[in-house]
Amino acid sequence: MLTAEENDILTQTDAETPMGEYFRRFWQPVALSEELPEPDGAPLRVTVMGENLVAFRDTEGRVGLMDRVCPHRGADMFFGRNEECGLRCVYHGWKFDVDGKAVDLPNVPPGVRHHETVRIKTYPTKEFGQIVWAYMGPKAENMPEVPQMEFGLMPERKCYVMKQMLECNWAQAMEGDLDTSHFSFLHMPAPHIQTTENRDANSPNRHLEWMRRDGRPKFDILDHDVGFVVGGARATDEEGELYWRMTQFMLPSHGTGPATVPGETYYGFTLVPIDDHSCWMYCYAWNPERDLHEAELEKFVEGHGIIAKIGPDYMPVRNRSNDYQIDRGTQKSTTYTGVQGTAEQDIMIQQSQGLIADRTREALTATDSAIVKFRRSLIAGARALSQEGVEPEAPRKHTAYRTRPGAWVASSDKELDEVLTERFGHERGLVTG
Ligand code: FES
Ligand SMILES: [Fe+2]
Structure with missing residues (x-):
């Protein structure tokens, strides 16, 4: 038997819960490789531990896993265009690469700081065993490896x-x-x-x-x-x-x-x-x-x-x-x-x-x-x-x-x-x- 508090600890994995933070120290499967069959193919909605994300395979075959919410005004990146090594929000064209870097902000005037500071949240991914894995933990320089099952x-x-x-x-x-x-x-x-x-x-x-x-x-x-x-x-x-x-x-x-x-x-x-x-x-x-x-x-x-x-x-x-x-x-x-x-x-x-x-x-x-x-x-x-x-x-x-x-x-x-x-x-x- 557990106390109610222990049962909550065991079962709740949203960000900032004790188990949620513990789970985020481990690589997690987030999609099958077959769900992202081709470069520049359709993005995929992915929800992991309460976080709404979008996965996409870029032109070079890398898998991006990013926040669904566009940092400009919150449009859903799932509807984005997957093109030339990035996912582009279709509301005003902001485009991000698999690392979350803004590579094009077409409605932002040149010289504005946004070009250097705007990012979208992304998580590192790796493919192993026909599965896309993600590491959602703190950005340690020495991230662990995917478990070698x-x-x-x-x-x-x-x-x-x-x-x-x-x-x-x-x-x-x-x-x-x-x-x-x-x-x-x-x-x-x-x-x-x-x-x-x-x-x-x-x-x-x-x-x-x-x-x-x-x-x-x-x-x-x-x-x-x-x-x-x-x-x-x-x-x-x-x-x-x-x-x-x-x-x-x-x-x-x-x-x-x-x-x-x-x-x-x-x-x-x-x-x-x-x-x-x-x-x-x-x-x-x-x-x-x-x-x-x-x-x-x-x-x-x-x-x-x-x-x-x-x-x-x-x-x-x-x-x-x-x-x-x-x-x-x-x-x-x-x-x-x-x-x-x-x-x-x-x-x-x-x-x-x-x-x-x-x-x-x-x-x-x-x-x-x-x-x-x-x-x-x-x-x-x-x-x-x-x-x-x-x-x-x-x-x-x-x-x-x-x-x-x-x-x-x-x-x-x-x-x-x-x-x-x-x-x-x-x-x-x-x-x-
Ligand atoms: S809301 Fe995404 S570019 Fe404007
Ligand atoms: Fe069984």
């Missing part, structure tokens, strides 16, 4: 990137991922459906059966340089072995999917607040060992795992406005929820907690330990920065973001760090090679 280091044929809109606060979406115990319920077939036929221990059916049988996994959490790794262990069919699902949390809002076995495709995501009542979930699937299959890519378009089926506006097709197309017949006969798609089931239940989950009224249990850890880490980081001026260290440890999540069956006398070493060759799941 593994998907971004892959050639494009080995990774798939998309985004989907969530109509709720970012923190409860993060908590949904950290709580891997809900898999024993929310994502299960209806209770009378058999999942036991297949005896092959590597079969996803076996994993599903183990998860269904054991709704109280034992959790272990280990800190690392940029967050922590959570292991949830469940009984298998064998005495003396456990089925581990291990997920990575990386500051401030990166998560992963815990089910990948060696050779399979990995999943991760980043949550970026649009405002306190909605966020973007940037999802990525990557396979370090092979190109993604055509069939896999087709599955992603239809929705798979953490990836929902989306419309052209990146809104999930099954969403709040249509009750996620819940089918009560299917809920009786086939699946626990009657909602199609793992991602949609997550989205439904997270959004059902309210636009901002009320954490002053909860009854937490042992399987919520990773959620408690997440809240404490974030609130402590935001408070340290806002009250004592302590800068977070994680943004400077960009290479420590190259982590892997996944599943593994291990002897039950193994501790989490040993299981991680067996599965990943590193005691926290970091790719070091």
Whole structure:
């Protein structure tokens, strides 16, 4: 449970809030590269942490991210002309480059100071992993680097990137991922459906059966340089072995999917607040060992795992406005929820907690330990920065973001760090090679 003040700290990310300032110390995804497909193409409205911005790709292919409000008399730069290395306000023709410098003020007489002093607010951007990232923090000369997550280091044929809109606060979406115990319920077939036929221990059916049988996994959490790794262990069919699902949390809002076995495709995501009542979930699937299959890519378009089926506006097709197309017949006969798609089931239940989950009224249990850890880490980081001026260290440890999540069956006398070493060759799941 949190106090009302703590819940506000955790969930509010506008500029000058403690969490808002903390988030601004980290590079944030602000658009997919595909949304700005060509130089001098149409500008894009972007809202990040309550700030209304416009993104555009200039003549040289650089991405600008600037305030939507023209400094002359406040017209909306979204309607501007994207031409010759700058965005020109169409009210009186003031033009700014990607760095916010006024390069043409056609209605200002020569010699007037405006030519030297007028600027528009912009943020530095970088493209990494088919995503445009922005740094919205204080203009430090030594800005941190974009976190070097593994998907971004892959050639494009080995990774798939998309985004989907969530109509709720970012923190409860993060908590949904950290709580891997809900898999024993929310994502299960209806209770009378058999999942036991297949005896092959590597079969996803076996994993599903183990998860269904054991709704109280034992959790272990280990800190690392940029967050922590959570292991949830469940009984298998064998005495003396456990089925581990291990997920990575990386500051401030990166998560992963815990089910990948060696050779399979990995999943991760980043949550970026649009405002306190909605966020973007940037999802990525990557396979370090092979190109993604055509069939896999087709599955992603239809929705798979953490990836929902989306419309052209990146809104999930099954969403709040249509009750996620819940089918009560299917809920009786086939699946626990009657909602199609793992991602949609997550989205439904997270959004059902309210636009901002009320954490002053909860009854937490042992399987919520990773959620408690997440809240404490974030609130402590935001408070340290806002009250004592302590800068977070994680943004400077960009290479420590190259982590892997996944599943593994291990002897039950193994501790989490040993299981991680067996599965990943590193005691926290970091790719070091
Ligand atoms: S309001 Fe933009 S140039 Fe006048
Ligand atoms: Fe889930």
